[in-house]
Amino acid sequence: MSRKTLKLAIIGGGSSYTPELIEGVLKRRDDLPVSEIHLVDIEEGEDKLYVIQTLAQRMIDKVGADITITANFDRREAISGADFVMTQFRVGGLKARANDERIPLKYNVIGQETTGAGGFAKALRTIPVILDICRDIEELAPEAWMLNFTNPAGLVTEAVNKHTNVKSIGLCNVPVSMQMMIADMMACELKDLQLEFAGLNHLVWVHKAWLDGKNITAEVLAKVGDGANFSMKNIFEEPWDPDFLRALAAIPCPYHRYFYQTDAMLEEEKQSAIDKGTRAEQVMLTEQALFDLYRDENLNEKPKELEERGGAYYSDASLNLVDAIYNNRNTIHVVNVPNNGAINTLPLDAVIECSSVIGSWGAKPVTVEELSPAVNGLLQQVKAYEQLTIDAAVLGDYDKALMALSSHPLVPDIRKAKSILDDILRVNAAYLPQFKVSVP
Amino acid sequence: MSRKTLKLAIIGGGSSYTPELIEGVLKRRDDLPVSEIHLVDIEEGEDKLYVIQTLAQRMIDKVGADITITANFDRREAISGADFVMTQFRVGGLKARANDERIPLKYNVIGQETTGAGGFAKALRTIPVILDICRDIEELAPEAWMLNFTNPAGLVTEAVNKHTNVKSIGLCNVPVSMQMMIADMMACELKDLQLEFAGLNHLVWVHKAWLDGKNITAEVLAKVGDGANFSMKNIFEEPWDPDFLRALAAIPCPYHRYFYQTDAMLEEEKQSAIDKGTRAEQVMLTEQALFDLYRDENLNEKPKELEERGGAYYSDASLNLVDAIYNNRNTIHVVNVPNNGAINTLPLDAVIECSSVIGSWGAKPVTVEELSPAVNGLLQQVKAYEQLTIDAAVLGDYDKALMALSSHPLVPDIRKAKSILDDILRVNAAYLPQFKVSVP
């Protein structure tokens, strides 16, 4: 590509993950002519934003890169003229997340913050904010690519695609982690492994795996059933039943445990909330510790403690996307994109998580062989929940919200759906102005 | 149609429902030239078959109809040359049903005999038998129409359509009952009511209702939410939440309670099993009483007690089909037929329950407007369960069976699915020769 300079805007720049992004940019200086990084956050996060900014500056200075770091609260300035906009914010912060996780537990329902009923609350808060950001991008950087890390990433990307003209790709570290773990299991190099990923965010399967041209799907499933490491830092590692995996004949992602092993996962979530607080409450402590490290004026690189935070590979995944788009690499990444026929049982405009070709055309999903009925049934049910949640979030529509939660496979009864919904609307009232109804 | 005489073969002729069928034939003598009715059953049912045969003969004699009644165990003789074959048998009888209902309850899962995990066991037993019957029809009466009442009627009809060349239509009394109850609510005549039915057997919705050309869907939902009678004899009448019905915006069938109000229905099923036995155990008593009535040599008509048995309208529904096919009426009935695009999110060969045009071409479903995501999500999930169950039943495949139960929305965890499956295979071993695995 005819070289020019690149500007990155990081929405939620005060996040503890930002040092990883900075490191990623610095590692790719030969391929990506980044000249400006604009970190933007909300005023409540002023202190954290400042800590991140100064650490980032030290990291840049260390390698002598010619990159300007800006950090402030002016989102429009950040977006204006950006080539890539990265979103990694959390509406309501970890406190809101703690509520998301606790409310469903009251009703014996999994609260998990992306895939459980907690993710529903998070979506209602997040979607209006991201659509607002998109209005700015449409006006101030219409050619920019938005790379969205904000969870629930599939839902949020679908909302952006259906309601704005912004060019966007949703991103998650689960597929990359699965690739790494399968390569570990098979003791092979990543490049020799071929994996057919398709599903939804946090509900993605590897439908078929090949090594040196040989179908190794059953072999991988046997290893997972036999206890091979196949989980993420932030998910309880309930063992898989080998018979079930053989019958499924597709490799589930770690989050599938919530759907397939609901009883055990709920038990663990309840016990864990009692023993050490919900996951949000645990993360608050980790964050505290990380920022303490970041404040150290001698620190001028990403501390290794960050990798234990749970978001491993996020930065590599996202900067590899920037590289693939900017340099028209046509490499394969697993991202969240409009389906467009790749999974032929879902609507064309449904956002799916799928192996995609990334180049100057953005992301184009690769077609997927016909799914088994078991995979398709769950996929359809969760996509129905997602569609309804997007409608509810955009319209502030109580009925759509009720149908969304009633359609969620982890919410087993409409009475519980209604109770959880009413609690969510009450507790999050400050973040949900789109809902006009007053809940008693 | 150029008149000829008609032969009906009734498989499971010793059923307590048969007198209703006989009554239906006698009522339609002007339109249907039935000259022969062949009741066939298995040897274990010899006594009941004889009781039914003699009652039927008395009913025929009373009106002086020119109809021959035959009753024996020779299924091939019954089918040979038949114009219509009606199937209403129960493999394993009410004892097997009692097991179907009790096993899942052990694991806190709804056992219900069609739509619950009990229906899964019933399907495994029934499908091989009905495919056997179809082989006979293909050979001995290839032009005959099979009208299938045997539950789970949707699943069974799909198995027949996918694995045989028999012309078949599946039939249930739920849609007719819903029409009657809605007409009652609206205090109108049936013929002025227009109802768009579509879904699966025991999972059918009225997506839109009109009276005198006016859309009355919301009005009907309000009445149902307000407590109007909208249930079947054999389903516990848990009240509906009016907010949920308004949000659903489609009229659910009585069996939808199992999916939407799972907690309450499970509680009731458990309590009822303790208080008065499972539904199968209650029906055994009703059957006993009916056969005592049937034995009365003075009885020469269908006793009104039969209507309380739960299968109201079955006979009318089925003989109206015979009439519509034979006389090319092109009237609209709600039956189980291959989808063929009517519900555009399901495969063409999936059997659905849908408003259909019945004439000499058989049944052709009427197209349905696009379904809401909430309706589509549940529909897809249940259809996935059905497809897997058919495969499991036909192939005797343990893995398919495990995936079928794991995909069932009322079975919330794969561990429970596996335990229930193993119990079902063990208890039903005599009826499931197609399963080669020995379960411990």
Added chain:
Amino acid sequence: MSRKTLKLAIIGGGSSYTPELIEGVLKRRDDLPVSEIHLVDIEEGEDKLYVIQTLAQRMIDKVGADITITANFDRREAISGADFVMTQFRVGGLKARANDERIPLKYNVIGQETTGAGGFAKALRTIPVILDICRDIEELAPEAWMLNFTNPAGLVTEAVNKHTNVKSIGLCNVPVSMQMMIADMMACELKDLQLEFAGLNHLVWVHKAWLDGKNITAEVLAKVGDGANFSMKNIFEEPWDPDFLRALAAIPCPYHRYFYQTDAMLEEEKQSAIDKGTRAEQVMLTEQALFDLYRDENLNEKPKELEERGGAYYSDASLNLVDAIYNNRNTIHVVNVPNNGAINTLPLDAVIECSSVIGSWGAKPVTVEELSPAVNGLLQQVKAYEQLTIDAAVLGDYDKALMALSSHPLVPDIRKAKSILDDILRVNAAYLPQFKVSVP
């Protein structure tokens, strides 16, 4: 239905067909409480409108019906409060039609006024006018049903469905005529015949035919191949090749000759234009003769000469629709409606001509078995032409218009397409204000 009185608005009331409609209304007085018929036309048609009005009045007086006839140029008054709006107008009159037929012939291309390139010109003129009428209906009679006879009826109905909220059904006399002719061939009663119609307007096939439950498709095709009468008054009856019909295995409509026997039909059209003028020029004479009859003050019924005009059964077809909707008859008629999955290879919102259930819900198409590739290929190509023509007519877009004609199977080369398009735009400039481009 709770009886009330009905108002019919006839747009293009001065048409020579109107007496047939009046007769249809009078024949159905027991079933349809029509109390008002409002004939509306444009000022250029004042004389014809007056002739029709007075004839209609005499017809009403003869049977003593209590129906008010109004006739004037006030379209909004006609539509206001109407229950049914019938459209049967011709923008530009027969003179424009003569141009439509002659322009393509200059380039050796079939000009035919609905299915040939002539129909394209007619669509460009007609669609903006019908959308205007629909705006009035949306405002003044939002619950009215529009029954559209205006050709090309499929295209026009699709434009109405995509661009307005009017409840509309498109209607053509070809399917009824085919039913009549097949019943004649088989020497049977209409009610014993079962025909699976599906396709597009003037491109409809009977995919399967049954008599007394027996598949007679091959038999009908053999009779047609053997020369049985199977044409319309206004189409040259080029004989069909029996081998081709057998291979097609579906019964084509008379207009299919243009697509399958293009050479012969073009030759005939060219010769006929020389010998006796184009079809439009012939119809001008017939019309003249009809109006001479209508002026006779002693005439108080539909003269039998009208039937020879070519539009036989139109009135019966349309008033049967009114009856079926008003009285919720749920009878089967072949009409133009949104596909909605009936033909599963076409988009849901494509308008097709299909056997449909007509009742108080309007028209719902009955699903169609999978089409053969040969049928599907032609169908898709013509539907592509239709979609592009609608876009061109609505947007006044030259490029869409060029692609429409280039996609028409009877226009074999883009150079011809462009020449014909430019001629059409030039000659019809007065009727095509939506096209901003000035053609040289």
Added chain:
Amino acid sequence: MSRKTLKLAIIGGGSSYTPELIEGVLKRRDDLPVSEIHLVDIEEGEDKLYVIQTLAQRMIDKVGADITITANFDRREAISGADFVMTQFRVGGLKARANDERIPLKYNVIGQETTGAGGFAKALRTIPVILDICRDIEELAPEAWMLNFTNPAGLVTEAVNKHTNVKSIGLCNVPVSMQMMIADMMACELKDLQLEFAGLNHLVWVHKAWLDGKNITAEVLAKVGDGANFSMKNIFEEPWDPDFLRALAAIPCPYHRYFYQTDAMLEEEKQSAIDKGTRAEQVMLTEQALFDLYRDENLNEKPKELEERGGAYYSDASLNLVDAIYNNRNTIHVVNVPNNGAINTLPLDAVIECSSVIGSWGAKPVTVEELSPAVNGLLQQVKAYEQLTIDAAVLGDYDKALMALSSHPLVPDIRKAKSILDDILRVNAAYLPQFKVSVP
């Protein structure tokens, strides 16, 4: 990949193209451990096979490669244990091709050997032979990839996919040539160009083109309309109408001229046949000249005259595929593969020509944005022709063959279709044993 040695089997090894393949293998010795090349042909081609074998041996010797060349008539020996089977044969040779081109011209129909009616005859001859080859591959090299160059490549690959279990990919040099020509026009490097290819073989469009992330589709179309070189050696370069290209809004392939500019192409084909013989007759001379060169014992490399033969890039295209599969490159190539949802208006098992990801999983097509109606209409019509041709070739079914030709957009009338078909069957009788009918 764990290195092993590779065996290539070349069916039709005596082709004049083979030296290019040999050159391609030799160029890639670092990436592809080819140790054996088996050339196989039929006995009639003995002389040519020997000439090729000895030239190939000289080429190998020149670079000192460790590759064994075998050449004989034993197809099963060639296939046995092969890793890649390449097919490039021509049933009936150039004489049959000359007939294919001349017969349609008699009826004023384009005869072109792939896309015209000539391609239909070629398909009937070729498909039974390739299915025979596949039976051998299934038995003797079930894991081998078949790379099919044999025309009509799309049709042939679809036949293989529908009727065998062989892993196959169809290949054509048109897409590569289009890439080269567009890069030339834009004066850019290939790697900076991004092209969305999709369609059928010899009917493929670039739906969108990007350079450095900028959409340049309109710019490319303007250059083509302005006369930029955009043709293949073997197609007459009729200029494109710039208005048409702008309206089409997709970049057509050179073969599209036959469909869009039918009149001019037919004229040229007729004139050319008179002036210098059909294309087959011209190629016979070129071939003669090439083999004269090949016989030169001093020649030990591919002579540059071969590039003028018309099949430029074929060898690079095919060996790049071998490399991508063997080394799991996951690079993008435009090949013929089962659609699988990429073009969502075509069946899943239709073979399309599409940008695909090539790796150890074979070829997976990348999804395509929704096609415009004009593109979709033509695509559907040609695919219908292809489906029917495959059925006709496999079944030897006259009716399917008649419907295939009647569905071909370049055959404008069923009478011509029938005459051409009858001539084809008569002239090719020796090659079409599957057709039982005797044509008069």
